[in-house]
Amino acid sequence: MSGLGAAQWRGTFALAGREVRRVGSLWTQTILPPIVTGAIFLAVFGGALASRVGRVEGVSYLDFILPGLLVTTVASQTVANSATSLFQAKSEGYIEDILTSPLRPSQIVGPFVAGACVRGLAAALGVGAVALPFIGVVHDPAVVVVALVTAALIFSAIGVITGVWAETFDQHSFVASIVITPLALLGGVFYPAASLDEPWSTLTRLDPVYYLVDATRAGLTGTHESAVWLSLFVAALLAVALWLLAVGIVARGWRLKP
Amino acid sequence: MSERSAFALSVEGLNKQYSDGTVALDHLSLAIPSGCFFGLLGPNGAGKTTLIGMVAGLVRAPEGHISVFGHDAVTEPATRLLVGVAPQDVHLDRFLDTRDVLVYHGRYFGMTKPNALRRADELLETFDLTAKRRSKPNRLSGGMRRRLVIARALVHRPRLLILDEPTAGVDLDLRHELWSYLRRLHGDEGLTVLLTTHYIEEAETLCERVAFIRGGRIVHEGSPMQLMERFGEDRLEGAYMKTMRS
Numbered sequence: 001m002s003g004l005g006a007a008q009w010r011g012t013f014a015l016a017g018r019e020v021r022r023v024g025s026l027w028t029q030t031i032l033p034p035i036v037t038g039a040i041f042l043a044v045f046g047g048a049l050a051s052r053v054g055r056v057e058g059v060s061y062l063d064f065i066l067p068g069l070l071v072t073t074v075a076s077q078t079v080a081n082s083a084t085s086l087f088q089a090k091s092e093g094y095i096e097d098i099l100t101s102p103l104r105p106s107q108i109v110g111p112f113v114a115g116a117c118v119r120g121l122a123a124a125l126g127v128g129a130v131a132l133p134f135i136g137v138v139h140d141p142a143v144v145v146v147a148l149v150t151a152a153l154i155f156s157a158i159g160v161i162t163g164v165w166a167e168t169f170d171q172h173s174f175v176a177s178i179v180i181t182p183l184a185l186l187g188g189v190f191y192p193a194a195s196l197d198e199p200w201s202t203l204t205r206l207d208p209v210y211y212l213v214d215a216t217r218a219g220l221t222g223t224h225e226s227a228v229w230l231s232l233f234v235a236a237l238l239a240v241a242l243w244l245l246a247v248g249i250v251a252r253g254w255r256l257k258p
Numbered sequence: 259m260s261e262r263s264a265f266a267l268s269v270e271g272l273n274k275q276y277s278d279g280t281v282a283l284d285h286l287s288l289a290i291p292s293g294c295f296f297g298l299l300g301p302n303g304a305g306k307t308t309l310i311g312m313v314a315g316l317v318r319a320p321e322g323h324i325s326v327f328g329h330d331a332v333t334e335p336a337t338r339l340l341v342g343v344a345p346q347d348v349h350l351d352r353f354l355d356t357r358d359v360l361v362y363h364g365r366y367f368g369m370t371k372p373n374a375l376r377r378a379d380e381l382l383e384t385f386d387l388t389a390k391r392r393s394k395p396n397r398l399s400g401g402m403r404r405r406l407v408i409a410r411a412l413v414h415r416p417r418l419l420i421l422d423e424p425t426a427g428v429d430l431d432l433r434h435e436l437w438s439y440l441r442r443l444h445g446d447e448g449l450t451v452l453l454t455t456h457y458i459e460e461a462e463t464l465c466e467r468v469a470f471i472r473g474g475r476i477v478h479e480g481s482p483m484q485l486m487e488r489f490g491e492d493r494l495e496g497a498y499m500k501t502m503r504s
Contacts, residue, residue: 004336007368014365022353093349097410100314101366102338253318258276258311
């Protein structure tokens with residue numbers, strides 16, 4: 001590796017370290033709240049409503065909604081992390097320190113994605129730990145890990161794009177409330193897509209969150225509507241496309257450089 | 259990175275028009291000899307900060323050519339290692355303490371952690387900030403923040419130091435203090451310094467060469483003495499005022 005290449009990788013790891021450190025130092029804002037929210041969801045839906053709803057797709061309602069809760073936790077926390085961190089760096093001006101460095105665009109995007117993934121996956125791990133005493137045996141842990149990591153990559157890239165795009169705090173919050181929440185709610189978290197009438201069933205199948213939830217559900221319970229490979233393939237394609245978009249806009253300097 | 263040119267900075271035919279139609283740079287050409295303390299003087303909106311932004315990579319890829327010690331500043335990322343920038347506005351990462359602001363900057367620029375730590379401590383000492391090493395930047399006085407920004411620009415041992423109005427809004431004592439730091443840096447480390455300032459006496463005191471910029475073009479350039487002689491003035495301020503009013 002050339003001297004420059006080594007220098008750039010050291011810089012990339014330093015920026016990733018800074019992002020992870022930010023998540024850790026703000027754990028009461030970054031890790032704790034989604035775990036508490038997840039626990040409340042599990043208590044209300046899995047505890048209070050489960051007995052009335054009965055079994056869904058052959059599993060208890062708690063087992064059925066847990067995969068969706070894990071995916072939505074990862075989605076919301078990764079978007080929030082990368083979008084907020086980049087937006088703050090931009091609005092407070094210290095992004096200049098990064099933009100004047102020799103880091104390549106992918107080496108700038110990567111660390112923000114890494115910080116977001118750490119937050120999203122740590123929060124999901126917390127929610128999973130809370131649910132652990134109430135669920136059965138995990139059917140295929142590897143599928144769960146792959147699905148959640150892919151979800152983290154997708155939504156942290158969306159967060160990077162949001163952070164670069166947003167010029168005001170309102171714009172920064174807009175994506176979470178107008179894009180992420182509806183995607184999560186329509187992604188088959190609380191219901192099987194097959195149980196819906198048209199056009200909702202088709203719309204649900206166009207929602208990428210659906211594939212992530214379905215793959216995670218396959219890994220946790222063995223129950224799924226779509227082929228697991230198809231779900232993971234769709235999700236991986238989306239992750240690659242969003243990564244390339246995020247790197248592309250940083251390379252172009254869109255909304256980062258006049 | 260090797261020095262391929264006797265010029266620390268060379269720009270040719272640089273143009274920049276912002277999206278609102280403002281022409282910030284208009285076929286600007288400039289060459290700063292290696293090791294020179296160079297002053298760039300001009301009114302607000304003359305193009306000083308845009309020029310600096312282009313050299314530092316803070317403004318989108320320009321029309322024209324920029325080379326730093328003979329290396330293309332746009333296509334060769336390694337050029338960034340040769341340049342240190344202290345921007346006009348003080349922006350410091352609020353999640354880091356004073357020492358870590360320097361350490362992380364060094365690491366973003368490819369220094370190993372032990373080297374960055376050593377260099378940070380050295381610069382904290384040089385800029386009288388050692389006692390504040392664990393303070394967050396927002397707990398520092400305005401003068402300390404200014405010093406920290408200049409120290410940050412120096413962490414990775416650049417060969418070209420760019421200071422965009424480093425003494426804007428600071429009191430006279432601190433201004434003189436910063437002058438002495440800058441003289442020492444230039445003298446001891448042989449740095450090339452590009453300084454923009456609105457204080458003409460600052461440029462007259464510190465700079466070996468000076469350029470007047472107006473409307474995105476360099477209109478006059480020379481040593482302070484040459485410019486004073488050219489305009490028949492005994493102070494650089496007189497030459498500057500005549501240029502800006504012509």
